[in-house]
Amino acid sequence: MINTLEYLFVKEVIPTEIEQDVILNISTRNVNTHTHSFHKYPAKFIPHIPKWAIEKYLNGKKNKNILDPFCGSGTTLVEGILAGHNVIGVDIDPLSALISKVKTTMVDVTELNKISTWLNKEIKKNKTGNFKPDCETIEHWFTKEAIEKLSIIRTLINQIPEKFGNTKKIKDIQDLLVICFSSIIRRVSNADNESQKTYVSHTNVKVPEEVNTLFFSQFDLFIDRISKFSKVIDPKLTSRIICSSSAQLLGKKLKGQNIDLAITSPPYIKAIDYIYNQMVELFWVGDLFNMQTQTKQNRKKIEYIGNKQIQKIEFNNYTPYNTILNIDRLDEKLQQVYDIDKKNGHKHSYVTFKYFAEMEKHFSEMANCLSMGTHYVMVVGDSNVSNIYFDTADFLIDIAERNGFRITNKWGYKIKNRYMRFDRKGRGGIIEIDWVLDFEKCNTNLIHIKNHYT
Ligand SMILES: C[S@@+](CC[C@H](N)C(=O)[O-])C[C@H]1O[C@@H](n2cnc3c(N)ncnc32)[C@H](O)[C@@H]1O
Numbered sequence: 001m002i003n004t005l006e007y008l009f010v011k012e013v014i015p016t017e018i019e020q021d022v023i024l025n026i027s028t029r030n031v032n033t034h035t036h037s038f039h040k041y042p043a044k045f046i047p048h049i050p051k052w053a054i055e056k057y058l059n060g061k062k063n064k065n066i067l068d069p070f071c072g073s074g075t076t077l078v079e080g081i082l083a084g085h086n087v088i089g090v091d092i093d094p095l096s097a098l099i100s101k102v103k104t105t106m107v108d109v110t111e112l113n114k115i116s117t118w119l120n121k122e123i124k125k126n127k128t129g130n131f132k133p134d135c136e137t138i139e140h141w142f143t144k145e146a147i148e149k150l151s152i153i154r155t156l157i158n159q160i161p162e163k164f165g166n167t168k169k170i171k172d173i174q175d176l177l178v179i180c181f182s183s184i185i186r187r188v189s190n191a192d193n194e195s196q197k198t199y200v201s202h203t204n205v206k207v208p209e210e211v212n213t214l215f216f217s218q219f220d221l222f223i224d225r226i227s228k229f230s231k232v233i234d235p236k237l238t239s240r241i242i243c244s245s246s247a248q249l250l251g252k253k254l255k256g257q258n259i260d261l262a263i264t265s266p267p268y269i270k271a272i273d274y275i276y277n278q279m280v281e282l283f284w285v286g287d288l289f290n291m292q293t294q295t296k297q298n299r300k301k302i303e304y305i306g307n308k309q310i311q312k313i314e315f316n317n318y319t320p321y322n323t324i325l326n327i328d329r330l331d332e333k334l335q336q337v338y339d340i341d342k343k344n345g346h347k348h349s350y351v352t353f354k355y356f357a358e359m360e361k362h363f364s365e366m367a368n369c370l371s372m373g374t375h376y377v378m379v380v381g382d383s384n385v386s387n388i389y390f391d392t393a394d395f396l397i398d399i400a401e402r403n404g405f406r407i408t409n410k411w412g413y414k415i416k417n418r419y420m421r422f423d424r425k426g427r428g429g430i431i432e433i434d435w436v437l438d439f440e441k442c443n444t445n446l447i448h449i450k451n452h453y454t
Pocket residue numbers: 041042043044045046069070071072073074075076090091092093096244245246247264265266267268274303304305306
């Protein structure tokens with residue numbers, strides 16, 4: 001049993017060699033450098049982790065290919081490009097895919113400045129915007145003044161190709177503005193800024209920030225950061241973002257693509273509802289991904305690994321006694337949850353089972369994409385489901401190993417960022433450690449699993 005209070009203190013740079021099971025306390029002052037600061041994202045990991053993996057496995061090399069199959073807001077991808085490598089990001093979430101694209105795409109700074117001047121002038125004219133969110137309760141989420149101002153900005157962003165040309169260069173700037181616009185939405189809304197869930201607190205009433213002031217200060221920051229980023233990165237490097245599931249067809253999508261290193265943090269069990277978290281942003285930019293209404297957002301949720309929005313019909317026939325993952329300790333825990341969780345129709349047991357089954361599909365897909373000897377570094381946290389502790393990291397090691405990976409090291413670090421700290425222990429408290437699993441692709445040694453998915 002590891003004593004979680006004994007940490008090894010590390011000042012910013014993680015040492016290349018780390019002893020197994022050590023838990024680091026990393027001093028993380030510089031998490032928001034470069035384009036990392038562009039947009040909030042739940043369970044974003046610290047850039048120190050991909051940086052460590054890149055330095056360890058691609059040290060002194062350039063132009064290699066780095067994959068993040070659950071890229072979220074693109075932390076791995078930004079670090080990969082900064083270190084001189086091509087990057088490929090995959091994520092099921094369209095807003096995160098766009099954030100990742102914007103954070104890793106150079107823009108034409110002269111055009112950007114022209115568009116900035118135009119926007120400044122147009123916004124000051126105080127015209128009425130014609131963009132209207134497709135949400136009946138929009139006035140619950142925003143003040144009337146905020147709605148009017150956001151509408152003008154979004155209308156102007158839509159007009160950019162018409163005014164400046166329908167070229168890739170202009171489209172990249174338009175995407176940057178969409179993400180800049182999206183990044184201010186939560187702060188100008190009535191919803192609580194910090195919570196994982198989007199809600200308006202009546203006990204702790206918020207005074208939303210003023211739209212135009214915040215938008216322009218954020219846009220200035222974007223211009224500054226992207227201009228500097230565009231100067232320091234090699235223009236020949238590529239960033240490819242694929243909005244898709246990493247548990248299905250990954251091998252097909254990456255066919256012929258040589259991957260030199262994979263780094264990721266997959267979702268946690270039952271912990272984050274990414275769409276619910278981004279709900280107010282999606283009212284204003286969701287039309288770009290056909291996710292502007294709550295109905296459409298809810299339909300999309302089922303595709304996310306670890307999500308708990310599951311219809312009863314899906315798990316009507318599920319029991320952990322006849323649907324097993326063939327990992328004794330895991331199957332036993334699923335049975336315990338099943339027995340405890342009668343009031344939810346045993347849903348939590350099924351959600352947890354499904355999480356591991358989907359992660360198994362993911363490892364099997366990854367095994368097809370990586371060649372022998374390639375490292376796959378994964379950050380994952382343990383979870384508590386119905387008061388049963390799931391050492392997710394250890395179960396994922398078992399699953400990865402039977403799908404052609406060998407674990408070469410496991411170490412941990414203390415989670416500090418509040419936006420990443422969420423209650424994974426039910427009412428019991430907050431889990432403070434994330435585990436870094438360092439896998440190496442070896443022989444594929446698939447076994448047959450008796451479950452819903454075979
Ligand atoms: C822990 S977050 C990754 C955060 C990322 N490391 C960062 O720094 O922003 C996990 C991501 O997995 C994505 N995800 C969930 N299910 C997925 C699936 N089936 N395929 C691909 N991505 C998925 C979520 O949308 C989320 O962005």
